Amino acid sequence: MLKCSISIQIVFGLVVQFVQLNQIERxxxxxxxxxxxxxxxxxxxxxxxxxxxxxxxxxxxxxxxxxxxxxxxxxxxxxxxxxxxxxxxxxxxxxxxxxxxxxxxxxxxxxxxxxxxxxxxxxxxxxxxxxxxxxxxxxxxxxxxxxxxxxxxxxxxxxxxxxxxxxxxxxxxxxxxxxxxxxxxxxxxxxxxxxxxxxxxxxxxxxxxxxxxxxxxxxxxxxxxxxxxTPGASHKLRFTRVSIAFYFLSLALTVVGLILLIKYGMKKQPTLSYIHVNFLTSLIISSVLSLCVLFFIKEKHYLLNSMVDKNPVWCRVLVVVQKTAQLTNYCWMLNEGIVLWQMIVLPFRKWAKMKIFLIIGWGFPILVMSGYTFVRFKDTFNNNCWTKSMGYWELIYHLPPTFFIMINVILLMSVVYILFKKLSSSNDDQHMRSSVRASLILVPVFGLQYIFYFVPFDPFESCTTFVFIGKYALLVTEASQGAIVAMIFCFFNKEVIQHNIKSKYKKRNYFRSGTPTNTTEQIGLSRRTNT
Known part of the structure; x- marks a missing residue:
């Protein structure tokens, strides 16, 4: 028994030493x-x-x-x-x-x-x-x-x-x-x-x-x-969602503004109002298509659930149609400038036909984007849902808006010069002045993003707070273009919109109450009674 016990102790000791040795040598x-x-x-x-x-x-x-x-x-x-x-x-x-x-x-x-x-x-x-x-x-x-x-x-x-x-x-x-x-x-x-x-x-x-x-x-x-x-995907996803929120808000305001303009603002200066209607329509189409691009392409890409690498046909079509819609915005803004210039600089000459404005507003963007699409079909650029820049070829799309903005600036400077020379303060002049002020506001609103195209910067290359604030401001401005136009031409247009809405409201109150709402109506009513 003693020998057996000693043998067991020796074996156990060897096992422990072997395990310890393995632990040391591992x-x-x-x-x-x-x-x-x-x-x-x-x-x-x-x-x-x-x-x-x-x-x-x-x-x-x-x-x-x-x-x-x-x-x-x-x-x-x-x-x-x-x-x-x-x-x-x-x-x-x-x-x-x-x-x-x-x-x-x-x-x-x-x-x-x-x-x-x-x-x-x-x-x-x-x-x-x-x-x-x-x-x-x-x-x-x-x-x-x-x-x-x-x-x-x-x-x-x-x-x-x-x-x-x-x-x-x-x-x-x-x-x-x-x-x-x-x-x-x-x-x-x-x-x-x-x-x-x-x-x-x-x-x-x-x-x-x-x-x-x-x-x-x-x-x-x-x-x-x-x-x-996807470097920077988290920040870009936040930027995309901010854009989506502002595009939704802008779209709602633009639709309301268009309805108000059609209902109340077409009587005075019908040509200019018709240009406004087309301008707002182009902004609505552009906002809807931009939301589709943000939802179905950009957001999915930054969530790493993207089909961009597969380059499907529907994705390419959506991108090129959205770019075309954005280009129409600048064409109709140019039409706004041309009409104002005609009204003030050449008031007694025959105006350009509406057909010309329609060709500039809707036809020219299709022509430009046809050339852009043709270049995109080259093997070098026919990838990534057409979302990657083509380098200098991308100027086919970016140069026309910049050119239109420059023309608008020249036209508006001429208009402002003539308006300030006039001493008249008639209602027509007041209406024109408000339209000019509106157009002057739109130039930086629509031109800001193209300034940054020609002076490019990537916010992810710089980590300063100022750069990120600038990027957010640029996104918000671009997404809110429709809302800004609707506010200027509709909600804040006292001569056209607010005056008509108040008149309609007063007439409705008059017929409901059966009593005149002002002194003029009272005199007219008494005369009808006497006769």
Missing amino acids: FPCQSNLPYDFRNIDRFTDNMCAQCLWYMAGSEAPWNNFEMVHQWTMSYNYSDTINVMLCQQHDKCNPFTFEHLLDTNHSIVKEFKSTYYLDLLMDCCENARQCCHDMIGKADDPILQSEKHCPTKWDGFMCWDSAKPGTINSRTCPRMTYFPLGLKPTPCRNEMAHKECWTNGTWAMIWKLNVMGNSTRMVQDEWTNYHLCS
């Missing part, structure tokens, strides 16, 4: 690769090779993408070789992080610019630093508890140990932006998310794994990098 740095790395250099080389493999899947960084995308990696290759990189089936060489420090190395020479090489170096150095952090926290009993998700390098960035049932967020690493070819500013950075399940493991997803001729579903750890594919 390397603490963990990654998304299923290997137990023995030292920090081996870990760094393998993680750096994985960063290189990610970049090899995109055409942007490489001079010879056809060759690079065929590269294969053998991680944790052998006791003496950390990683084996095969550039071709029969050409395999060991890969180490130090190779990237050699400017004459074949891998370094394949990069188009140092920007992409710096991204790769940054990824490799971050992986090494992550390993340092994991080594430093290896003895922390709380962080290494089975109830916590362990600190881990996921292939792109380092995630600290997390409590169960939590979602952890970090700024997207620079490496995730390499296909876009840009270096994000703090205002463009999005957040990546990684969930720690209640059982103390990082979230997993099922994915298809191809091994030779066979495929099978396997579980793999998952980090949500979706937002990282």
Whole structure:
């Protein structure tokens, strides 16, 4: 019995020593690769090779993408070789992080610019630093508890140990932006998310794994990098929703203004009123189409549920029709300026026929956008639902509004000069003066966005509060154009709208009460009675 007891103690002691030895020898740095790395250099080389493999899947960084995308990696290759990189089936060489420090190395020479090489170096150095952090926290009993998700390098960035049932967020690493070819500013950075399940493991997803001729579903750890594919998406989504709110408000006011104008404002200066009606109609059409673009294209794109990359026909049609509607706004604003100029500068000459104004307002935009559409059908530009700029070709759409605004400024300056020379204060002159004031207000309202087109700025390239306030002001002004026009020509038009509404209201009260509403009506009534 004594010998048996001693034997059991010896065996138990050996087991404990073996477990302790394994715990001591186990390397603490963990990654998304299923290997137990023995030292920090081996870990760094393998993680750096994985960063290189990610970049090899995109055409942007490489001079010879056809060759690079065929590269294969053998991680944790052998006791003496950390990683084996095969550039071709029969050409395999060991890969180490130090190779990237050699400017004459074949891998370094394949990069188009140092920007992409710096991204790769940054990824490799971050992986090494992550390993340092994991080594430093290896003895922390709380962080290494089975109830916590362990600190881990996921292939792109380092995630600290997390409590169960939590979602952890970090700024997207620079490496995730390499296909876009840009270096994000703090205002463009999005957040990546990684969930720690209640059982103390990082979230997993099922994915298809191809091994030779066979495929099978396997579980793999998952980090949500979706937002990282669209820099600035969060801010742009907020901008889009602000635009939607103001477009709805503007649309409602414009419709009410159009109804009031048709009902009460067509008697005096009918030609000018007819121009107003067409102007408001174009703004209503433009607002409806802009809302469709914001809802079905922009909002979905910034919610990462976009069909823009698929470039469907309906999407392209919607974009080009919306641009055409926006162009009609500027054409009808030009008509407003021409009519006012005719009324004041050439009052006794024969006016241009309404047909001319209709051709300018509705026909010219269709002609311009036909040319724009023709250019868009070129293979270079026929993508992304026609939402990406064509560079200088985009001037086909942007130059006419700018030209119309300049003409309006010249016409209105001429009109203002003549009005101030006149001493008459008749009702007609008062009506014209109010129309001129209205048109003068509309020039900056409609011209502001085109000033920023020729002096372009991206609010996400600058993180100053002033720039973001300017961007919001620009969005609100553009979305509220219809409401501003309706207020000027309808709600604040005392000579036409308010006078007629008050007259209708007084007449209605007169017939309801059976009593005259003013002295003139009383005299007229007494005369009729006497006769």
